[in-house]
């Protein structure tokens with residue numbers, strides 16, 4: 191059986207109904223309302239979150255939300271107590287376990303049990319990873335990192351989770367995660383993640399392993415040099431200004447807006463320009479291409495939680511209306527990417543600029559332009575996979591971080607006003623420049639804290655390729 195290691199970042203305790211998870215999907219806290227006019231170019235006015243429990247006038251809407259919240263809390267409390275009661279625990283079968291359970295049933299206090307059995311335990315039990323079995327019903331009814339977090343509180347930083355025939359090692363201990371991701375990363379591949387994302391990202395950097403990953407990373411990283419970042423910051427300012435104007439208009443009309451969707455559009459617009467110089471303009475328009483991007487994203491998300499990979503049945507993609515829609519969306523995006531690559535190639539052929547380390551084409555400072563100008567010897571298919579990977583990886587994660595950060599700010603007015611003061615004093619009345627970024631110290635801390643509380647993506651996945659030792663547990667790749 192293949193081993194998968196979701197590396198779980200523990201989320202804080204919270205209760206809101208709309209949280210969902212996917213490996214590279216943002217998890218949204220809820221919708222926000224942005225009710226008042228923002229001050230000046232960069233000012234942010236009071237933002238309230240529709241799921242927050244303070245400050246909103248009592249209305250039918252908020253009463254319904256309160257009831258939903260209470261139900262949600264009740265459901266989570268029930269799940270916690272089911273986990274704590276051992277309902278999901280797989281019994282260890284060794285002799286010490288049997289003795290321990292029997293003595294425990296006779297009422298022997300656990301401290302005495304631990305002491306008496308520590309010498310036997312030391313040899314037989316310490317090498318057994320705690321084991322939990324997943325009740326798919328309980329897991330599927332909500333974002334799966336919520337029950338994973340509850341299981342983590344009971345079973346600790348590493349435990350095994352069995353889902354029918356599938357088995358996962360869930361790791362949330364930071365030192366074990368570091369070992370897997372960094373110190374011994376060659377012993378692991380992206381596994382199931384690469385398989386799920388193959389249809390959209392091919393061998394882009396996120397799903398790629400080994401040699402392909404090494405080569406593409408070496409080609410892409412130099413594109414992100416200081417001058418590129420400086421050019422991009424200006425772009426961020428322009429796109430954000432468009433969003434602010436939209437929010438201003440909504441505020442003056444007293445209209446509620448759904449911030450996750452607006453942040454997704456903002457980051458889609460930025461990524462399109464930054465990566466391949468394409469203006470999705472999704473904040474203003476709902477074009478076919480924007481819908482196509484979301485169709486593909488939702489499909490990747492659904493495939494990651496589907497119990498049966500029906501899309502692998504050859505005839506399925508020709509008869510299922512949904513799969514036909516996904517294929518059409520993919521074709522549309524790929525055609526546009528192919529056109530952009532061809533157009534950019536022509537621009538590079540015609541330009542007289544010499545390529546150097548900090549090369550930037552003023553008219554088109556995109557990563558695609560850098561890659562083509564560098565003379566990178568790469569197939570169009572690989573280039574397309576790289577662009578698609580950056581589009582998806584960059585857009586969803588950034589939107590999720592923004593959404594969570596503003597959700598948290600809506601709950602902490604004092605932090606919000608301190609942040610507002612810093613932004614006003616550092617940025618004055620101009621769009622942010624690279625030299626301003628270092629001065630936004632409090633803003634950086636706010637974003638870091640938001641990412642600590644709600645990391646994006648919340649779960650990383652790996653498959654073991656070689657035997658290894660994780661914490662105190664030896665693991666065999668053949669067992670997984």
Ligand code: HEM
Nearest residue numbers: 395396407579580581583584585587588591646647650651
């Ligand atoms: C706040 C925003 C972002 C967050 C929180 C974030 C988070 C992450 C994380 C956790 C990974 C590691 C995934 C794994 O190894 O399984 C990753 C990888 C990656 N991200 Fe991001 N990301 C963000 C923004 C972006 C942007 C804007 C882009 C592209 C323009 C991007 C492109 C990538 C790529 C290409 C990889 C694969 C890197 C490699 O394996 O060498 N990300 N990101």
